[in-house]
Amino acid sequence: MTAFSPEIEVAIARTRDEVAALHAELTRYELVVWTGGNVSGRVPGAELFVIKPSGVLYDDLSPENQILCDLDGNVIPSTPGSDRSPSSDTAAHAYVYRNMPHVGGVVHTHSTYATAWAARGESIPCVITAMADEFGGDIPIGPFAIIGDESIGAGIVQTLSGHRSRAVLxxxxxxxxxxxxxxxxxxxxxxxxxxxxTVHIARQLGELLPIPQESIDSLYNRYQNVYGQNPAGELK
Known part of the structure; x- marks a missing residue:
C-alpha cells in the first residue's frame, strides 16, 4: 500500500470528501446528464489530485470511490477507488495542474447553453455586469481537441494563460x-x-450592447477585491 505522511493522508481525505460532495452541485444546477462531466481537486501540499471515476452515476459517488492520481494522471495503486478507471478527462486535468500551479480545482461540464456557444466556436461576449464581475471579460473559445490525451489540457492552458476568465469553451x-x-x-x-x-436570450431579442473596457476593469476589481469584505479588508 502506498504510504503518505499523516498530514497528507488528512489532506487526501478532505479532498475526497469535498470533490465527492461538489458533484452534487453539478446536478443541482443541471450542468450535467447521466455520467458526463467531472470535478477534480488538487491535494494541498502534495503532487496529487482527486477526480471522479469514469462511468459512475452521480447518485453513486462517494469519497471512497473518488480516484487519487499523481500529476501525470497515473492512478495511485492500492488507494480507495484505484480498482476503477478514472474519468476520461484525467489527462486534461493533470496537464492543467502541472502547468498552472495556482489552480486547485478543475471542472468539466456539457451544460446546455454554454456548450451551444462552444458548438458555434464562439466566445461569450462580456455584455452583462455579472460577467465583468466574475470573469473580467469575455469567456473565450478554446481549440478543438480529441478526448483522452493531453490535447484538451494543452488547449485549456493555452487559452486561459494570462486571461482573467476561469472558464473556457x-x-x-x-x-x-x-x-x-x-x-x-x-x-x-x-x-x-x-x-x-442570458446572453443567448439577449441576442435573440436584438443587438448586444458592449460594456466599455474601463467599466469591465472597474467591476472586476470591485467584485474580486472589495465585494464581501468588511472595512478592515477581511472577508465576511
Missing amino acids: MQNHGVFTIGKNARDAVKAAVMTEDVAR
Missing part, C-alpha cells in the same frame, strides 16, 4: 473551468452556464 465539446480550489471551479461552471443562457 472548448470548441465542439463543452466547458472547462479552473479555480483556486474545487469549489471555486464549480462556482465558475455554474456562472458560465448562467451568463451563457
Whole structure:
C-alpha cells in the first residue's frame, strides 16, 4: 500500500470528501446528464489530485470511490477507488495542474447553453455586469481537441494563460473551468452556464450592447477585491 505522511493522508481525505460532495452541485444546477462531466481537486501540499471515476452515476459517488492520481494522471495503486478507471478527462486535468500551479480545482461540464456557444466556436461576449464581475471579460473559445490525451489540457492552458476568465469553451465539446480550489471551479461552471443562457436570450431579442473596457476593469476589481469584505479588508 502506498504510504503518505499523516498530514497528507488528512489532506487526501478532505479532498475526497469535498470533490465527492461538489458533484452534487453539478446536478443541482443541471450542468450535467447521466455520467458526463467531472470535478477534480488538487491535494494541498502534495503532487496529487482527486477526480471522479469514469462511468459512475452521480447518485453513486462517494469519497471512497473518488480516484487519487499523481500529476501525470497515473492512478495511485492500492488507494480507495484505484480498482476503477478514472474519468476520461484525467489527462486534461493533470496537464492543467502541472502547468498552472495556482489552480486547485478543475471542472468539466456539457451544460446546455454554454456548450451551444462552444458548438458555434464562439466566445461569450462580456455584455452583462455579472460577467465583468466574475470573469473580467469575455469567456473565450478554446481549440478543438480529441478526448483522452493531453490535447484538451494543452488547449485549456493555452487559452486561459494570462486571461482573467476561469472558464473556457472548448470548441465542439463543452466547458472547462479552473479555480483556486474545487469549489471555486464549480462556482465558475455554474456562472458560465448562467451568463451563457442570458446572453443567448439577449441576442435573440436584438443587438448586444458592449460594456466599455474601463467599466469591465472597474467591476472586476470591485467584485474580486472589495465585494464581501468588511472595512478592515477581511472577508465576511
